[in-house]
Amino acid sequence: MGRFNQSRAPIYEALEEFRRDRIVPFDVPGHKRGRGNPELAALLGQQCVGIDVNSMKSLDNLCHPVSVIREAEEMAAEAFGAAYAFLMVGGTTSSVQSMVLSACKKGDKIILPRNVHRSVINALVLNGAIPIYVNPDMDSRLGIALGMKVSQVERTIQEHPDAVAVLVNNPTYYGICSDLRSIVCMAHAHGMKVLVDEAHGTHFYFGEKMPLSAMEAGADMAAVSMHKSGGSLTQSSFLLTGIGMNPGYVRQIINLTQTTSASYLLLASLDISRRNLALRGKEQFAKVISLAEYAREEINRIGGYYAYTAELINGDSIFDFDRTKLTVNTLGIGLAGIEVYDLLRDEYDIQMELGDIANVLAYLSIGDRERDMERLIGALVEIRRKYGRDNTGMYTQEYIEPKVAVSPQNAFYAEKESLPLSETEGRICSEFVMCYPPGIPILAPGEEITAQILEYITYAREKGCSMTGPEDPAIERLNVLKEEWM
Incomplete structure (x- = not known):
């Protein structure tokens, strides 16, 4: 048993009490519980606009939390196995950038894979840190970049012993995981912090038989996109830290760019979603994996497609694989992933997460249903029959090794x-x-x-x-x- 009762949601509870108190609003936001913007209230509902409120004594303040937000952060830290957790309302982009800005200053070197999200490089534009890229291997068949090999990271650390941090994707968008524990141990042995972009790894903390999470591996910071696989509202995220980070300094860094008018809709969604996963995450993510495995089996029976999973694991550049990811390589039917993506949306009213040169990705989470998966499988059957063609001359490579000339x-x-x-x-x-x-x-x-x-x-x-x-x-x-x- 932990210190906290994870069935509680303190921000949600405070908002419900606020609703009952029927406070007269002479503060922002200007729609005044929806009365000043009836079309907005009709779209979102009174239940929603009625709690779209500003910071006040009873609801705490995200910039300097001392009551219900502070309690929600402490409960989240316990649920994720972190020393500290920060509620973030600027998307996981803000979490990633706060990690980099907390660990690096102008002129510092940071070791990272080149297949990072743009938010990482944006942070380098802001603070002037210098990227030292580990260029990942490519799977030419799948057209995707893989994880960082431990040997690649070791060589880079030896060549740049003055680097201050190592950043790792856990997992990549496509579900590929590096040997995070070994990288953490190696970096720490050389006095370097380890930052983990876990935008696509929320479920690692709550599911069973999942790849290792950043906090379990001993990383110093992790950006966790709760809205992706965790069920919170879009743009809400957590920034987790280990015991080696100064939480007061991290809060200062966050407050450099995060809004002073945090949405309580986003904050409450983080609070409620943390509670949901803490109480029911194992059961829910077991169903997600089961649905993904069923879909892969059926899609691979169609012919031409390749829905890949843990059979890719090689103990190095693919140290582990996120089995909730349903990525389908489409080159075998002679269509680029983006072409299949467009056909699914335009002809079958199915919205995929992404389509690239070689793949489409169905992002599975706690809200997916079996009947929707059957619809996707049926559509892929029809697309192969109606639109499939010879794949000669198709471009396959998604990642191209860069030549860095200037910071x-x-x-x-x-x-x-x-x-x-x-x-x-x-x-x-x-x-x-x-x-x-x-x-x-x-x-x-x-x-x-x-x-x-x-x-x-x-x-x-x-x-x-x-x-x-x-x-x-x-x-x-x-x-x-x-x-x-x-």
């Missing part, structure tokens, strides 16, 4: 010029280019633009990938560093 911060703020895409080969990019989702940059500020990268951008755009990042929304031009600046 992200220096490149982002340097003097730049805009050039047509076709004229940028050999120049240094000063902005991001990525397919979203997954939001892993194809190009980041400070990286050399190569012929292979240009080919990939053109191919992905033609296939219909949602391309984001550059100033030019059509991605016909890119900002590059002026040659004299170099």
Whole structure:
């Protein structure tokens, strides 16, 4: 038994008491419990707008919590096995960036895989830390980057003993896990902090027979996207820390960028969702795994598709696999993942999490149903029959190893010029280019633009990938560093 009764939800309880008190509002928000914006109240319901309130004595303050929010954070820390937990309302982007800003300062080196979410590199743009990339292996069949090998991390640490931190994805968007415990032990032995992007790993803390969680592995910080697999409202997240971090300093870092007007809808959703997982998580995630395993078996019977799982584990670059992830490689039916993604949405009213060059991903969580899975399986059968074709000449590689020439911060703020895409080969990019989702940059500020990268951008755009990042929304031009600046 822990210190706290995990069946409680202190923020939710305080909001219910606030509702009963019928307080007269002479504060923000200006809609005044929905009365000033009836269309909003009709859309969201009185139950929702009635508790869209501002910080006040009875409801605590996220910037400096002393009562119900503080209690909710302490209960979350216990549920996740962390020393401290911070409620975050700026998405897991804010959690990831707070990790990096807490561990690194301008000029510090941080070791990380290049297949990170853009939020990591954005943090480097903000604070001037220097990325030292571990380039992961590629699975050419699946077209995805794998985890970091322990030997790769060890070599990088030896080459850069002055690095202050190591960042690890646990798991990647596609469910791939590195040997986190070994990486933590190695980094700590060299005095380096370990930061873990667990945007897609909330369930590791509550399910059985799951990959190792960051806190269990002894990591110093972890960004946990509760809204993805944990059931809270979109944009809500947790930042977890181990015993080696100063929570007061981390709070100061968070308050540099996090809003002073936190949404109590988001805070309450974190509180309630933590309670739900603490009480019922094992049972719920066992059902998720069962549904995913059934779906993989049925999809692989169709032919042409490959829904992969733990058979990929090799003890190194794929140390473990998240079996809740239902990623389907589509190249065998002659269609890019993004093409199958579009067909599922446009022809079958099925919204997948992502479609890339080679895969589609169905993000399974506690709210999925068997009948919906049957609908997806049936649609994939029809797509293969109606649209399948020869796959000769299809592009497969999602990840391209970068050539880093300038730090992200220096490149982002340097003097730049805009050039047509076709004229940028050999120049240094000063902005991001990525397919979203997954939001892993194809190009980041400070990286050399190569012929292979240009080919990939053109191919992905033609296939219909949602391309984001550059100033030019059509991605016909890119900002590059002026040659004299170099």
